[in-house]
Amino acid sequence: MNYLYVINYFEPDEENICQEEFQVFFQQPFTSRYHFSQLDIPFTRSVFIKDRLTILASNSSLTMLLKEVEKLELYSDCFKVIYYKNALTHLDYRTSLSYCSRLSEVIGGDTDLVHPQDIFALTYIEGVYYFGKLEKNNSWHKYEHKPYSYSHSLSIKAARCAINLGNGTHDDLKIIDPCCGVGTVVLEGLAMGLDIRGSDINRDVSYKGRLNIEHFGYDPLLITRRDIHDITEYYDLAIIDVPYGVYSHISQEQQLDLINEACHIASNCVAITHVEYDEAFKAMHLSYQHKCYLRKGNFYRYFYVLEREDI
Ligand SMILES: C[S@@+](CC[C@H](N)C(=O)[O-])C[C@H]1O[C@@H](n2cnc3c(N)ncnc32)[C@H](O)[C@@H]1O
Numbered sequence: 001m002n003y004l005y006v007i008n009y010f011e012p013d014e015e016n017i018c019q020e021e022f023q024v025f026f027q028q029p030f031t032s033r034y035h036f037s038q039l040d041i042p043f044t045r046s047v048f049i050k051d052r053l054t055i056l057a058s059n060s061s062l063t064m065l066l067k068e069v070e071k072l073e074l075y076s077d078c079f080k081v082i083y084y085k086n087a088l089t090h091l092d093y094r095t096s097l098s099y100c101s102r103l104s105e106v107i108g109g110d111t112d113l114v115h116p117q118d119i120f121a122l123t124y125i126e127g128v129y130y131f132g133k134l135e136k137n138n139s140w141h142k143y144e145h146k147p148y149s150y151s152h153s154l155s156i157k158a159a160r161c162a163i164n165l166g167n168g169t170h171d172d173l174k175i176i177d178p179c180c181g182v183g184t185v186v187l188e189g190l191a192m193g194l195d196i197r198g199s200d201i202n203r204d205v206s207y208k209g210r211l212n213i214e215h216f217g218y219d220p221l222l223i224t225r226r227d228i229h230d231i232t233e234y235y236d237l238a239i240i241d242v243p244y245g246v247y248s249h250i251s252q253e254q255q256l257d258l259i260n261e262a263c264h265i266a267s268n269c270v271a272i273t274h275v276e277y278d279e280a281f282k283a284m285h286l287s288y289q290h291k292c293y294l295r296k297g298n299f300y301r302y303f304y305v306l307e308r309e310d311i
Pocket of ligand 1: 150153178179202228241243258
């Protein structure tokens, strides 16, 4: 099966992290916002993959494409065919409309333009027509409004990126956020169907984290109050968003100690920091496979995917 993944990010703030996440998902460098691939990746976990077209037929001639689609004997009780506009090749509106109506005629079943169950799409990219089933990735922010948040909470985008950078396309990793705050990473991980839990040293914050995940129907006990130094279980992945700023009064040494601890409770660790720690990590014998940043104006968050050199 071939897929067309459509990637969207804001430049320049999200470019670096989006391209690194792409590398993790597709195991190759980012080259285009329209990416053809045979890989069936869990794309709804990404905040950057906007849509996916599962390609059912492709041809440089529309007549031949129609014949190919007819041969597929597609049927749907409730469908519509749309023209999927792309930034690479323009097809004028009238032409695209007439092509879509010809395609609808060779699909069995009923059309529903307002509430279709199935969306078939045609697009034309650099001399080739592609027809397929369109899936939109529009529910990744369903937990945007959780009951409790605080000034140090990660955005959903940052939380999802951190998970994807460390977890890739895996479904079965045991994941922990050992400084989980009000549980943004835990909540997003649960929404992605992952085996994730969290803990935080602060009583009030961890209590709010429990209330947050319970609000969305998850087991509140997946978040506990605990100092990272007291964690005895071992995980595949730890995701740590280190405390920072004027309210936390935490030194760089303390931040590095927390990251070091996270690297000792899991095989891999995603560390989210506000300064670059390349030299410090080298001195701590921590190597990184991925490093990227997410910007918001002048504010940078760095994401390192770390591994201990001694394991
Ligand atoms: C930047 S905040 C995490 C925010 C979180 N990602 C969120 O979105 O809500 C860092 C957290 O680390 C916790 N923390 C600090 N020292 C800790 C320790 N020794 N063990 C566990 N948690 C700790 C703090 O209580 C704080 O909630």
